[in-house]
Amino acid sequence: MRRYRWALVAAAVVLLITGYLVVAHPSTHPTAAQAHFADPPTVAGSATEPARSPSGSPSPGATPTKAAPPAGPGLHGCPNLPANNVWHADVSHLPTLASSTAYVASIGAAARVKADFGAGLWDGGPIGIPVTYVPAGQPKVPVSFDYAEDSDRGPYPVPRGALVEGGPAAGGDRHVLVVDTGACRLYELWNAHPAADGSWHAGSGAVFDLRGNGLRPAGLTSADAAGLPVVAGLVRYEEVAAGRIDHAIRVTVPHSQRRYLWPARHFASSSTDPALPPMGLRLRLKAGVDIAKLPAQARVIAQAMKTYGVIVADNGSAWYLSGAPDDRWSNDTLRALGGLTGNDFEAVDTSGLMLTKDSGETR
Numbered sequence: 001m002r003r004y005r006w007a008l009v010a011a012a013v014v015l016l017i018t019g020y021l022v023v024a025h026p027s028t029h030p031t032a033a034q035a036h037f038a039d040p041p042t043v044a045g046s047a048t049e050p051a052r053s054p055s056g057s058p059s060p061g062a063t064p065t066k067a068a069p070p071a072g073p074g075l076h077g078c079p080n081l082p083a084n085n086v087w088h089a090d091v092s093h094l095p096t097l098a099s100s101t102a103y104v105a106s107i108g109a110a111a112r113v114k115a116d117f118g119a120g121l122w123d124g125g126p127i128g129i130p131v132t133y134v135p136a137g138q139p140k141v142p143v144s145f146d147y148a149e150d151s152d153r154g155p156y157p158v159p160r161g162a163l164v165e166g167g168p169a170a171g172g173d174r175h176v177l178v179v180d181t182g183a184c185r186l187y188e189l190w191n192a193h194p195a196a197d198g199s200w201h202a203g204s205g206a207v208f209d210l211r212g213n214g215l216r217p218a219g220l221t222s223a224d225a226a227g228l229p230v231v232a233g234l235v236r237y238e239e240v241a242a243g244r245i246d247h248a249i250r251v252t253v254p255h256s257q258r259r260y261l262w263p264a265r266h267f268a269s270s271s272t273d274p275a276l277p278p279m280g281l282r283l284r285l286k287a288g289v290d291i292a293k294l295p296a297q298a299r300v301i302a303q304a305m306k307t308y309g310v311i312v313a314d315n316g317s318a319w320y321l322s323g324a325p326d327d328r329w330s331n332d333t334l335r336a337l338g339g340l341t342g343n344d345f346e347a348v349d350t351s352g353l354m355l356t357k358d359s360g361e362t363r
Contacts, residue, residue, distance in 0.1 A: 111318035112319065129177065298334060
């Protein structure tokens with residue numbers, strides 16, 4: 001009986017020690033909430049590819065041929081669309097289109113690339129298209145539209161002091177881009193103007209789920225001519241500072257065709273000239289173009305154009321790349337991109353990436 005009592009005592013001591021160890025040395029694996037803030041969520045792969053873990057690596061049991069590259073900086077805790085979205089597709093090995101030479105010529109074979117963003121002010125406003133980030137619970141306000149039939153109805157969580165492209169008094173496109181960091185939803189307005197009562201009026205507007213691959217309904221515009229999200233294609237300083245942009249870049253062209261290619265949803269032209277680029281056209285910087293001597297900021301952007309390319313999203317100046325303003329940009333460095341011309345690009349066929357025409361998810 002005494003031996004039994006001692007066995008009970010010993011067992012209790014072991015339990016107490018084990019409990020202490022569990023409390024004193026908690027698991028180093030993050031909780032779901034910690035993981036949410038540590039890494040942007042990703043979307044599982046399609047039935048034809050292995051599912052992806054939150055880190056972007058293949059899930060256990062998969063046998064990939066090479067490791068996936070790390071995701072680029074997100075949008076203040078939200079993903080810049082899922083990792084398997086077409087904006088993040090590597091197009092460096094896709095076939096060129098038969099009409100590539102004609103497209104490049106119509107955009108401007110000798111025209112120089114220009115970073116349409118930078119540090120400081122131009123005509124009294126920031127250089128580029130700014131992004132406003134709002135927290136969970138940001139009050140939503142009414143928004144009215146000139147093209148209501150093409151727009152997602154409000155209300156939108158646009159604060160009174162939201163950043164306007166070109167500044168509060170600017171003309172032009174006056175984009176207002178708002179990321180709700182609580183819901184990871186993107187609210188975009190074109191030609192946006194605030195009203196005295198806190199509401200906004202805009203030409204058009206669209207809402208995107210940053211965790212999803214859904215596209216706009218076919219034929220509808222957004223805050224961009226191609227019916228695409230603007231934020232997805234912006235060059236942001238934090239990406240370049242990290243050494244890698246992991247998505248295609250928004251680009252404008254002087255004239256476009258009355259046609260659009262996936263993932264675009266809308267055209268902005270009356271011309272049926274087949275030599276003109278359609279909205280959604282993907283072009284890449286040719287593999288043989290030497291970018292090694294470009295200064296650091298410009299080189300990161302040029303490499304992104306080799307790997308992910310550019311997407312035609314609006315009518316404007318030839319080969320103008322869109323980005324967000326930031327006083328940490330070196331304008332002199334960005335001007336070095338002007339050493340690249342249209343002849344350095346080729347149009348690629350992205351049709352093989354498409355799973356369904358109404359989704360941005362890729363194979």
